Amino acid sequence: MMGWRARLGILVPPGNPTLEPEVMQLTPHGVSAHFTRMVAHGETGSHDGQDDRNRTQIAHLDENVELLSMVKPGVIALGHTATSYTLGVQAEADLIERITQRWHIPFITAFGSVVAALRHLGIERVAYGTPYNAQTTLQGKAHLEAYGFKVVAFGSLPNVRNIYDESSERAYGLGRQVNSADAQIVFLSGVGMPTVDAIDMLERDLGKPVISSVTAMMWNALRITGVHAPIEGGGQLLRSSASPSSGYI
Known part of the structure:
Protein backbone atom coordinates (compact mmCIF):
# COMPACT_ATOMS: atom_id res chain seq x y z
CA MET A 1 0.00 0.00 0.00
CA MET A 2 1.32 3.42 -0.91
CA GLY A 3 1.78 5.73 2.05
CA TRP A 4 1.78 2.91 4.61
CA ARG A 5 3.43 5.27 7.07
CA ALA A 6 1.50 8.43 6.16
CA ARG A 7 -0.13 10.12 3.18
CA LEU A 8 0.29 13.84 2.64
CA GLY A 9 -2.13 15.86 0.53
CA ILE A 10 -0.68 19.04 -1.00
CA LEU A 11 -2.60 21.80 -2.81
CA VAL A 12 -0.35 23.36 -5.47
CA PRO A 13 -0.71 26.64 -7.40
CA PRO A 14 -1.41 25.72 -11.05
CA GLY A 15 1.81 27.03 -12.61
CA ASN A 16 4.22 26.06 -9.83
CA PRO A 17 6.98 23.71 -11.09
CA THR A 18 8.97 23.84 -7.83
CA LEU A 19 6.79 22.58 -5.01
CA GLU A 20 6.25 18.97 -6.05
CA PRO A 21 9.97 18.16 -6.61
CA GLU A 22 10.95 19.83 -3.33
CA VAL A 23 8.23 18.01 -1.39
CA MET A 24 9.39 14.70 -2.87
CA GLN A 25 12.97 15.57 -1.95
CA LEU A 26 11.88 15.92 1.69
CA THR A 27 9.48 12.96 1.87
CA PRO A 28 10.78 10.11 4.07
CA HIS A 29 10.51 6.40 3.31
CA GLY A 30 7.01 5.02 3.76
CA VAL A 31 5.35 8.41 3.27
CA SER A 32 3.56 9.29 0.04
CA ALA A 33 2.74 12.78 -1.23
CA HIS A 34 -0.34 13.46 -3.36
CA PHE A 35 -1.03 16.69 -5.21
CA THR A 36 -4.00 18.62 -6.58
CA ARG A 37 -3.52 21.83 -8.53
CA MET A 38 -5.61 24.78 -7.47
CA VAL A 39 -7.54 27.14 -9.74
CA ALA A 40 -6.01 30.48 -10.68
CA HIS A 41 -6.01 32.60 -13.81
CA GLY A 42 -3.54 34.98 -15.40
CA GLU A 43 0.24 34.79 -15.76
CA THR A 44 1.38 32.37 -13.08
CA GLY A 45 4.48 33.32 -11.13
CA SER A 46 4.13 36.97 -12.06
CA HIS A 47 3.98 39.78 -9.53
CA ASP A 48 1.10 41.29 -11.49
CA GLY A 49 -2.28 39.94 -10.43
CA GLN A 50 -0.91 38.01 -7.43
CA ASP A 51 -3.70 39.03 -5.07
CA ASP A 52 -6.39 38.23 -7.65
CA ARG A 53 -4.90 34.77 -8.22
CA ASN A 54 -4.84 34.21 -4.45
CA ARG A 55 -8.52 35.09 -4.17
CA THR A 56 -9.40 32.76 -7.04
CA GLN A 57 -7.57 29.91 -5.32
CA ILE A 58 -9.50 30.60 -2.12
CA ALA A 59 -12.83 30.72 -3.98
CA HIS A 60 -12.22 27.26 -5.52
CA LEU A 61 -10.56 25.70 -2.50
CA ASP A 62 -13.45 23.47 -1.42
CA GLU A 63 -13.65 21.66 -4.75
CA ASN A 64 -9.88 21.12 -4.75
CA VAL A 65 -9.92 19.80 -1.18
CA GLU A 66 -12.79 17.48 -2.06
CA LEU A 67 -10.75 15.93 -4.88
CA LEU A 68 -7.62 15.60 -2.75
CA SER A 69 -9.57 14.06 0.14
CA MET A 70 -10.37 11.06 -2.05
CA VAL A 71 -6.85 9.64 -1.48
CA LYS A 72 -7.55 9.77 2.28
CA PRO A 73 -4.50 11.79 3.33
CA GLY A 74 -3.58 12.20 6.97
CA VAL A 75 -3.22 15.96 6.41
CA ILE A 76 -3.96 18.46 3.65
CA ALA A 77 -1.58 21.38 3.22
CA LEU A 78 -2.23 24.58 1.29
CA GLY A 79 1.10 24.93 -0.48
CA HIS A 80 1.02 28.65 -1.15
CA THR A 81 2.34 31.19 1.34
CA ALA A 82 0.99 34.43 -0.12
CA THR A 83 -2.60 33.17 0.07
CA SER A 84 -2.32 33.58 3.85
CA TYR A 85 -1.18 37.18 3.35
CA THR A 86 -4.35 37.86 1.37
CA LEU A 87 -6.53 36.15 3.98
CA GLY A 88 -5.17 37.80 7.14
CA VAL A 89 -4.98 36.18 10.57
CA GLN A 90 -8.66 35.70 11.40
CA ALA A 91 -9.79 34.62 7.92
CA GLU A 92 -6.91 32.12 7.78
CA ALA A 93 -7.90 30.67 11.16
CA ASP A 94 -11.54 30.47 10.06
CA LEU A 95 -10.58 28.71 6.82
CA ILE A 96 -8.43 26.15 8.65
CA GLU A 97 -11.23 25.36 11.08
CA ARG A 98 -13.92 25.16 8.38
CA ILE A 99 -11.96 22.86 6.04
CA THR A 100 -10.85 20.62 8.90
CA GLN A 101 -14.38 20.28 10.27
CA ARG A 102 -15.98 19.68 6.88
CA TRP A 103 -13.64 16.90 5.71
CA HIS A 104 -12.44 15.62 9.09
CA ILE A 105 -8.84 15.87 7.87
CA PRO A 106 -6.30 18.20 9.50
CA PHE A 107 -5.84 21.22 7.23
CA ILE A 108 -2.73 23.41 7.40
CA THR A 109 -1.27 26.29 5.45
CA ALA A 110 2.33 26.92 4.44
CA PHE A 111 2.40 30.14 6.45
CA GLY A 112 0.65 28.61 9.45
CA SER A 113 3.37 25.96 9.37
CA VAL A 114 6.01 28.71 9.48
CA VAL A 115 4.31 30.13 12.58
CA ALA A 116 4.26 26.67 14.21
CA ALA A 117 7.93 26.10 13.34
CA LEU A 118 9.05 29.46 14.71
CA ARG A 119 7.21 28.79 17.96
CA SER A 213 7.77 27.88 3.45
CA VAL A 214 8.22 24.37 2.07
CA THR A 215 10.51 23.08 4.83
CA ALA A 216 8.14 24.40 7.50
CA MET A 217 5.13 22.94 5.70
CA MET A 218 6.76 19.50 5.45
CA TRP A 219 7.86 19.58 9.10
CA ASN A 220 4.32 20.46 10.17
CA ALA A 221 2.63 17.89 7.91
CA LEU A 222 4.92 15.12 9.13
CA ARG A 223 4.49 15.90 12.81
CA ILE A 224 0.71 15.99 12.43
CA THR A 225 0.73 12.57 10.75
CA GLY A 226 2.99 11.16 13.46
CA VAL A 227 6.15 10.78 11.37
CA HIS A 228 9.14 11.91 13.41
CA ALA A 229 12.14 10.67 11.42
CA PRO A 230 14.96 13.17 10.82
CA ILE A 231 15.29 14.36 7.21
CA GLU A 232 18.56 15.47 5.65
CA GLY A 233 18.72 18.39 3.25
CA GLY A 234 16.09 20.67 4.76
CA GLY A 235 18.04 22.38 7.49
CA GLN A 236 18.03 22.13 11.26
CA LEU A 237 14.24 22.05 11.53
CA LEU A 238 13.94 18.83 9.54
CA ARG A 239 17.17 17.21 10.73
CA SER A 240 15.88 17.01 14.28
CA SER A 241 12.92 14.74 14.90
CA ALA A 242 9.73 16.73 15.25
CA SER A 243 8.12 16.61 18.66
CA PRO A 244 4.83 14.68 18.71
CA SER A 245 1.88 17.05 18.79
CA SER A 246 -1.86 16.77 18.42
CA GLY A 247 -2.26 20.43 17.57
CA TYR A 248 -1.98 22.10 14.21
CA ILE A 249 -2.27 25.50 12.61
Missing part, protein backbone atom coordinates in the same frame (compact mmCIF):
# COMPACT_ATOMS: atom_id res chain seq x y z
CA HIS A 120 8.66 25.27 18.13
CA LEU A 121 12.16 26.72 17.82
CA GLY A 122 11.48 29.45 20.38
CA ILE A 123 12.05 32.26 17.87
CA GLU A 124 11.11 35.88 18.51
CA ARG A 125 13.24 37.84 16.00
CA VAL A 126 13.09 37.01 12.29
CA ALA A 127 14.94 38.08 9.14
CA TYR A 128 12.46 37.76 6.28
CA GLY A 129 13.18 37.39 2.56
CA THR A 130 10.82 37.02 -0.38
CA PRO A 131 10.72 36.77 -4.17
CA TYR A 132 7.65 39.07 -4.15
CA ASN A 133 7.09 42.70 -5.00
CA ALA A 134 7.21 45.37 -2.29
CA GLN A 135 3.46 45.27 -1.57
CA THR A 136 3.27 41.50 -1.01
CA THR A 137 6.51 41.54 0.97
CA LEU A 138 5.04 44.12 3.34
CA GLN A 139 1.86 42.04 3.63
CA GLY A 140 3.98 39.10 4.74
CA LYS A 141 5.93 41.23 7.20
CA ALA A 142 2.67 42.49 8.73
CA HIS A 143 1.34 38.92 8.91
CA LEU A 144 4.43 37.77 10.84
CA GLU A 145 4.08 40.72 13.20
CA ALA A 146 0.38 39.98 13.72
CA TYR A 147 1.43 36.59 15.13
CA GLY A 148 3.78 38.32 17.58
CA PHE A 149 7.14 37.97 15.82
CA LYS A 150 9.56 40.87 15.45
CA VAL A 151 10.83 41.28 11.89
CA VAL A 152 14.27 42.77 12.47
CA ALA A 153 15.29 42.76 8.80
CA PHE A 154 13.50 42.09 5.53
CA GLY A 155 13.92 42.41 1.81
CA SER A 156 12.93 41.03 -1.56
CA LEU A 157 14.85 39.43 -4.39
CA PRO A 158 15.80 42.03 -7.02
CA ASN A 159 14.96 41.82 -10.73
CA VAL A 160 12.36 39.03 -10.52
CA ARG A 161 10.56 38.55 -13.81
CA ASN A 162 8.80 35.37 -12.79
CA ILE A 163 9.08 33.66 -9.40
CA TYR A 164 9.04 30.23 -11.06
CA ASP A 165 12.19 31.04 -13.04
CA GLU A 166 14.25 31.63 -9.90
CA SER A 167 17.00 29.33 -8.61
CA SER A 168 18.49 27.95 -5.42
CA GLU A 169 21.54 30.16 -5.97
CA ARG A 170 19.36 33.25 -5.96
CA ALA A 171 17.55 32.00 -2.85
CA TYR A 172 20.94 31.61 -1.16
CA GLY A 173 21.82 35.18 -2.09
CA LEU A 174 18.51 36.41 -0.72
CA GLY A 175 19.20 34.73 2.60
CA ARG A 176 22.57 36.46 2.83
CA GLN A 177 20.98 39.76 1.79
CA VAL A 178 18.31 39.87 4.51
CA ASN A 179 20.30 38.32 7.35
CA SER A 180 20.85 40.49 10.41
CA ALA A 181 23.01 39.96 13.48
CA ASP A 182 19.89 40.57 15.59
CA ALA A 183 17.87 37.89 13.80
CA GLN A 184 17.58 34.46 15.43
CA ILE A 185 16.48 32.86 12.16
CA VAL A 186 16.16 33.58 8.45
CA PHE A 187 12.79 32.83 6.85
CA LEU A 188 12.53 32.60 3.05
CA SER A 189 8.89 32.95 2.02
CA GLY A 190 7.19 31.38 -0.99
CA VAL A 191 7.04 27.86 -2.38
CA GLY A 192 7.68 28.89 -6.00
CA MET A 193 11.31 29.90 -5.48
CA PRO A 194 13.56 26.84 -4.98
CA THR A 195 14.99 26.94 -1.45
CA VAL A 196 15.71 23.39 -0.26
CA ASP A 197 19.16 23.08 -1.85
CA ALA A 198 20.22 26.42 -0.36
CA ILE A 199 19.17 25.95 3.26
CA ASP A 200 21.97 23.75 4.61
CA MET A 201 24.59 26.04 3.03
CA LEU A 202 22.92 29.13 4.44
CA GLU A 203 22.78 27.62 7.92
CA ARG A 204 26.49 26.80 7.81
CA ASP A 205 27.48 30.19 6.43
CA LEU A 206 25.18 32.30 8.63
CA GLY A 207 25.53 30.22 11.79
CA LYS A 208 21.81 30.17 12.52
CA PRO A 209 18.66 28.26 11.52
CA VAL A 210 17.06 28.93 8.14
CA ILE A 211 13.56 27.86 7.18
CA SER A 212 11.47 28.27 4.07
Whole structure:
Protein backbone atom coordinates (compact mmCIF):
# COMPACT_ATOMS: atom_id res chain seq x y z
CA MET A 1 0.00 0.00 0.00
CA MET A 2 1.32 3.42 -0.91
CA GLY A 3 1.78 5.73 2.05
CA TRP A 4 1.78 2.91 4.61
CA ARG A 5 3.43 5.27 7.07
CA ALA A 6 1.50 8.43 6.16
CA ARG A 7 -0.13 10.12 3.18
CA LEU A 8 0.29 13.84 2.64
CA GLY A 9 -2.13 15.86 0.53
CA ILE A 10 -0.68 19.04 -1.00
CA LEU A 11 -2.60 21.80 -2.81
CA VAL A 12 -0.35 23.36 -5.47
CA PRO A 13 -0.71 26.64 -7.40
CA PRO A 14 -1.41 25.72 -11.05
CA GLY A 15 1.81 27.03 -12.61
CA ASN A 16 4.22 26.06 -9.83
CA PRO A 17 6.98 23.71 -11.09
CA THR A 18 8.97 23.84 -7.83
CA LEU A 19 6.79 22.58 -5.01
CA GLU A 20 6.25 18.97 -6.05
CA PRO A 21 9.97 18.16 -6.61
CA GLU A 22 10.95 19.83 -3.33
CA VAL A 23 8.23 18.01 -1.39
CA MET A 24 9.39 14.70 -2.87
CA GLN A 25 12.97 15.57 -1.95
CA LEU A 26 11.88 15.92 1.69
CA THR A 27 9.48 12.96 1.87
CA PRO A 28 10.78 10.11 4.07
CA HIS A 29 10.51 6.40 3.31
CA GLY A 30 7.01 5.02 3.76
CA VAL A 31 5.35 8.41 3.27
CA SER A 32 3.56 9.29 0.04
CA ALA A 33 2.74 12.78 -1.23
CA HIS A 34 -0.34 13.46 -3.36
CA PHE A 35 -1.03 16.69 -5.21
CA THR A 36 -4.00 18.62 -6.58
CA ARG A 37 -3.52 21.83 -8.53
CA MET A 38 -5.61 24.78 -7.47
CA VAL A 39 -7.54 27.14 -9.74
CA ALA A 40 -6.01 30.48 -10.68
CA HIS A 41 -6.01 32.60 -13.81
CA GLY A 42 -3.54 34.98 -15.40
CA GLU A 43 0.24 34.79 -15.76
CA THR A 44 1.38 32.37 -13.08
CA GLY A 45 4.48 33.32 -11.13
CA SER A 46 4.13 36.97 -12.06
CA HIS A 47 3.98 39.78 -9.53
CA ASP A 48 1.10 41.29 -11.49
CA GLY A 49 -2.28 39.94 -10.43
CA GLN A 50 -0.91 38.01 -7.43
CA ASP A 51 -3.70 39.03 -5.07
CA ASP A 52 -6.39 38.23 -7.65
CA ARG A 53 -4.90 34.77 -8.22
CA ASN A 54 -4.84 34.21 -4.45
CA ARG A 55 -8.52 35.09 -4.17
CA THR A 56 -9.40 32.76 -7.04
CA GLN A 57 -7.57 29.91 -5.32
CA ILE A 58 -9.50 30.60 -2.12
CA ALA A 59 -12.83 30.72 -3.98
CA HIS A 60 -12.22 27.26 -5.52
CA LEU A 61 -10.56 25.70 -2.50
CA ASP A 62 -13.45 23.47 -1.42
CA GLU A 63 -13.65 21.66 -4.75
CA ASN A 64 -9.88 21.12 -4.75
CA VAL A 65 -9.92 19.80 -1.18
CA GLU A 66 -12.79 17.48 -2.06
CA LEU A 67 -10.75 15.93 -4.88
CA LEU A 68 -7.62 15.60 -2.75
CA SER A 69 -9.57 14.06 0.14
CA MET A 70 -10.37 11.06 -2.05
CA VAL A 71 -6.85 9.64 -1.48
CA LYS A 72 -7.55 9.77 2.28
CA PRO A 73 -4.50 11.79 3.33
CA GLY A 74 -3.58 12.20 6.97
CA VAL A 75 -3.22 15.96 6.41
CA ILE A 76 -3.96 18.46 3.65
CA ALA A 77 -1.58 21.38 3.22
CA LEU A 78 -2.23 24.58 1.29
CA GLY A 79 1.10 24.93 -0.48
CA HIS A 80 1.02 28.65 -1.15
CA THR A 81 2.34 31.19 1.34
CA ALA A 82 0.99 34.43 -0.12
CA THR A 83 -2.60 33.17 0.07
CA SER A 84 -2.32 33.58 3.85
CA TYR A 85 -1.18 37.18 3.35
CA THR A 86 -4.35 37.86 1.37
CA LEU A 87 -6.53 36.15 3.98
CA GLY A 88 -5.17 37.80 7.14
CA VAL A 89 -4.98 36.18 10.57
CA GLN A 90 -8.66 35.70 11.40
CA ALA A 91 -9.79 34.62 7.92
CA GLU A 92 -6.91 32.12 7.78
CA ALA A 93 -7.90 30.67 11.16
CA ASP A 94 -11.54 30.47 10.06
CA LEU A 95 -10.58 28.71 6.82
CA ILE A 96 -8.43 26.15 8.65
CA GLU A 97 -11.23 25.36 11.08
CA ARG A 98 -13.92 25.16 8.38
CA ILE A 99 -11.96 22.86 6.04
CA THR A 100 -10.85 20.62 8.90
CA GLN A 101 -14.38 20.28 10.27
CA ARG A 102 -15.98 19.68 6.88
CA TRP A 103 -13.64 16.90 5.71
CA HIS A 104 -12.44 15.62 9.09
CA ILE A 105 -8.84 15.87 7.87
CA PRO A 106 -6.30 18.20 9.50
CA PHE A 107 -5.84 21.22 7.23
CA ILE A 108 -2.73 23.41 7.40
CA THR A 109 -1.27 26.29 5.45
CA ALA A 110 2.33 26.92 4.44
CA PHE A 111 2.40 30.14 6.45
CA GLY A 112 0.65 28.61 9.45
CA SER A 113 3.37 25.96 9.37
CA VAL A 114 6.01 28.71 9.48
CA VAL A 115 4.31 30.13 12.58
CA ALA A 116 4.26 26.67 14.21
CA ALA A 117 7.93 26.10 13.34
CA LEU A 118 9.05 29.46 14.71
CA ARG A 119 7.21 28.79 17.96
CA HIS A 120 8.66 25.27 18.13
CA LEU A 121 12.16 26.72 17.82
CA GLY A 122 11.48 29.45 20.38
CA ILE A 123 12.05 32.26 17.87
CA GLU A 124 11.11 35.88 18.51
CA ARG A 125 13.24 37.84 16.00
CA VAL A 126 13.09 37.01 12.29
CA ALA A 127 14.94 38.08 9.14
CA TYR A 128 12.46 37.76 6.28
CA GLY A 129 13.18 37.39 2.56
CA THR A 130 10.82 37.02 -0.38
CA PRO A 131 10.72 36.77 -4.17
CA TYR A 132 7.65 39.07 -4.15
CA ASN A 133 7.09 42.70 -5.00
CA ALA A 134 7.21 45.37 -2.29
CA GLN A 135 3.46 45.27 -1.57
CA THR A 136 3.27 41.50 -1.01
CA THR A 137 6.51 41.54 0.97
CA LEU A 138 5.04 44.12 3.34
CA GLN A 139 1.86 42.04 3.63
CA GLY A 140 3.98 39.10 4.74
CA LYS A 141 5.93 41.23 7.20
CA ALA A 142 2.67 42.49 8.73
CA HIS A 143 1.34 38.92 8.91
CA LEU A 144 4.43 37.77 10.84
CA GLU A 145 4.08 40.72 13.20
CA ALA A 146 0.38 39.98 13.72
CA TYR A 147 1.43 36.59 15.13
CA GLY A 148 3.78 38.32 17.58
CA PHE A 149 7.14 37.97 15.82
CA LYS A 150 9.56 40.87 15.45
CA VAL A 151 10.83 41.28 11.89
CA VAL A 152 14.27 42.77 12.47
CA ALA A 153 15.29 42.76 8.80
CA PHE A 154 13.50 42.09 5.53
CA GLY A 155 13.92 42.41 1.81
CA SER A 156 12.93 41.03 -1.56
CA LEU A 157 14.85 39.43 -4.39
CA PRO A 158 15.80 42.03 -7.02
CA ASN A 159 14.96 41.82 -10.73
CA VAL A 160 12.36 39.03 -10.52
CA ARG A 161 10.56 38.55 -13.81
CA ASN A 162 8.80 35.37 -12.79
CA ILE A 163 9.08 33.66 -9.40
CA TYR A 164 9.04 30.23 -11.06
CA ASP A 165 12.19 31.04 -13.04
CA GLU A 166 14.25 31.63 -9.90
CA SER A 167 17.00 29.33 -8.61
CA SER A 168 18.49 27.95 -5.42
CA GLU A 169 21.54 30.16 -5.97
CA ARG A 170 19.36 33.25 -5.96
CA ALA A 171 17.55 32.00 -2.85
CA TYR A 172 20.94 31.61 -1.16
CA GLY A 173 21.82 35.18 -2.09
CA LEU A 174 18.51 36.41 -0.72
CA GLY A 175 19.20 34.73 2.60
CA ARG A 176 22.57 36.46 2.83
CA GLN A 177 20.98 39.76 1.79
CA VAL A 178 18.31 39.87 4.51
CA ASN A 179 20.30 38.32 7.35
CA SER A 180 20.85 40.49 10.41
CA ALA A 181 23.01 39.96 13.48
CA ASP A 182 19.89 40.57 15.59
CA ALA A 183 17.87 37.89 13.80
CA GLN A 184 17.58 34.46 15.43
CA ILE A 185 16.48 32.86 12.16
CA VAL A 186 16.16 33.58 8.45
CA PHE A 187 12.79 32.83 6.85
CA LEU A 188 12.53 32.60 3.05
CA SER A 189 8.89 32.95 2.02
CA GLY A 190 7.19 31.38 -0.99
CA VAL A 191 7.04 27.86 -2.38
CA GLY A 192 7.68 28.89 -6.00
CA MET A 193 11.31 29.90 -5.48
CA PRO A 194 13.56 26.84 -4.98
CA THR A 195 14.99 26.94 -1.45
CA VAL A 196 15.71 23.39 -0.26
CA ASP A 197 19.16 23.08 -1.85
CA ALA A 198 20.22 26.42 -0.36
CA ILE A 199 19.17 25.95 3.26
CA ASP A 200 21.97 23.75 4.61
CA MET A 201 24.59 26.04 3.03
CA LEU A 202 22.92 29.13 4.44
CA GLU A 203 22.78 27.62 7.92
CA ARG A 204 26.49 26.80 7.81
CA ASP A 205 27.48 30.19 6.43
CA LEU A 206 25.18 32.30 8.63
CA GLY A 207 25.53 30.22 11.79
CA LYS A 208 21.81 30.17 12.52
CA PRO A 209 18.66 28.26 11.52
CA VAL A 210 17.06 28.93 8.14
CA ILE A 211 13.56 27.86 7.18
CA SER A 212 11.47 28.27 4.07
CA SER A 213 7.77 27.88 3.45
CA VAL A 214 8.22 24.37 2.07
CA THR A 215 10.51 23.08 4.83
CA ALA A 216 8.14 24.40 7.50
CA MET A 217 5.13 22.94 5.70
CA MET A 218 6.76 19.50 5.45
CA TRP A 219 7.86 19.58 9.10
CA ASN A 220 4.32 20.46 10.17
CA ALA A 221 2.63 17.89 7.91
CA LEU A 222 4.92 15.12 9.13
CA ARG A 223 4.49 15.90 12.81
CA ILE A 224 0.71 15.99 12.43
CA THR A 225 0.73 12.57 10.75
CA GLY A 226 2.99 11.16 13.46
CA VAL A 227 6.15 10.78 11.37
CA HIS A 228 9.14 11.91 13.41
CA ALA A 229 12.14 10.67 11.42
CA PRO A 230 14.96 13.17 10.82
CA ILE A 231 15.29 14.36 7.21
CA GLU A 232 18.56 15.47 5.65
CA GLY A 233 18.72 18.39 3.25
CA GLY A 234 16.09 20.67 4.76
CA GLY A 235 18.04 22.38 7.49
CA GLN A 236 18.03 22.13 11.26
CA LEU A 237 14.24 22.05 11.53
CA LEU A 238 13.94 18.83 9.54
CA ARG A 239 17.17 17.21 10.73
CA SER A 240 15.88 17.01 14.28
CA SER A 241 12.92 14.74 14.90
CA ALA A 242 9.73 16.73 15.25
CA SER A 243 8.12 16.61 18.66
CA PRO A 244 4.83 14.68 18.71
CA SER A 245 1.88 17.05 18.79
CA SER A 246 -1.86 16.77 18.42
CA GLY A 247 -2.26 20.43 17.57
CA TYR A 248 -1.98 22.10 14.21
CA ILE A 249 -2.27 25.50 12.61
